[in-house]
Amino acid sequence: MPKKRIVIAATAAVVAIALGVTGFTLMNNANTDESTNTVSPAAETATVTKTDLVERVETKGTLNHGKAATYGTQLTGTITSLAAPGTKLSVGTEMMRVNERPVFTMHGKVPAWRNFEEGMSDGHDVMQLEQNLQALGYFEDEPDEHYGWATASAVAQWQKDNGFEWSTTLELGRVVFVPGDVQVSAQQAKVGDAASTSVLEVTGTSKVVTAEVPSNMRSLLPVGAKVDVKLPDSTTTQAVVESVDPPVEQEDKSGQKTVKVPVQLSLTDPAAAEAYADVTVNVATTRTIATGVLAVPVRALLAEPGGKYAVEVIKNGVPTRVQVELGAFADDLVEITSGDLHEGDKVVVGE
Known part of the structure; x- marks a missing residue:
């Protein structure tokens, strides 16, 4: 049977119990069928790659003719x-x-x-x-x-x-x-x-997308930046940041104050939104967190005692637990900064 992924957010106590139970099971099955020491043919694996970590950020906007x-x-x-x-x-x-x-x-x-x-x-x-x-x-x-x-x-x-x-x-x-x-x-x-x-x-005279984004997204949307706009029919078209206004402080219904940055975007293909006016759209942009780094899916991570992590590397058909140190996260990938892990290795990923 393939070993279960240990949820990263688990507490140290739960991790210790899980490892203890696993150790007991291995000792009691040391002399059983040799197939228990090899990865199950059904186990899902992923390839360790060198890649750029790109984060996708989304916010809501309004498609209309701009500020009156x-x-x-x-x-x-x-x-x-x-x-x-x-x-x-x-x-x-x-x-x-x-x-x-x-x-x-x-x-x-x-x-x-x-x-x-x-x-x-x-x-x-x-x-x-x-x-x-x-x-x-x-x-x-x-x-x-x-x-x-x-x-x-x-x-x-x-x-x-x-x-x-x-x-x-x-x-x-x-x-x-x-x-x-x-x-x-x-x-x-x-x-x-x-x-x-x-x-x-x-x-x-042309339709634009207006949005008020959190101040921490300001650097993602400089004037001239290209973004994706998802229309109500789920089709996606491109837009370009046309203007960015100074931050403004807003207060919600509960009295909590937040700082938002008004942004206006022009559609590169206005005809794509011809059928819509005064509708809510999704605005998505990306930013590169790290370039040319060794990365694995987040689902490959195993929690270790002391806040450490490991992955299971398939070597000659046998899963070998390898401790690793983590760097940046982006979407479903995580950077591996150290550990006996190499580009092209196969790692087991959880369900």
Whole structure:
């Protein structure tokens, strides 16, 4: 009969009793059939290998269009028209009307905070405006931070083409800068309300995965890292870490505080998730614990007195108990740092 694996988590007392019983059995069967000293043909074995130990870590995430942001206008007046949910807002798109005059979106990270007009001081907001006017075909020079005649004439022509009088001044609130193409996810105001800076809620146009991971996983998910995303239908697609926000402290229902790191991932194949929105997905990533090490399955380990471990090595068909010292663990493998064990050896593994 093959010897049972001794559970690693067993106490020293249980291990000692088990070893005592085993010793008694061996002494009383020393003269029995020789087959008891050889490994059973049914015993499962594994090959000792030199390999990399790779740990797989999983967490939950949400597949949606990303974190929502709210935009509006500094203009005063009455909202007379609003972009509907699902509307894509790009460079030069009308997002609303105030007193029946359009308000447009343009790309830029700096919010509009002053009129654009001749004689204004230089600034990055001027460059943003010129870049957008160039994209719309109105500004032909190299964009810079100076509001010169080329800028003024481009502003005047663009306004005239959109139903305004010829004017080299673009009033504050006529243009709303957003980071890139967005889509309307909800209306925060309705037609007839007074114009304000909280009118439309928008998200990105592509689906992303957002997750809040424990702080100890932060190093596993640097910007640019590739991860696996398991969808509700159990298919797996790849994603890339797009952004990592600063850690935030959260409190659960029991009052216990934890630190989580918000992470956003973009899908490499957006079509794979086309059928899903606002669903929970599994996010999995791996990290290498050790490279080129001698390793055996964790199930091959036998507990020894004094917190030590051994494995049974098959030599000439006979299982020989060999004491070993352990290194890193990763999934179902463990590193062997010392002991009479070699690559290619066969070891008995438990059921």
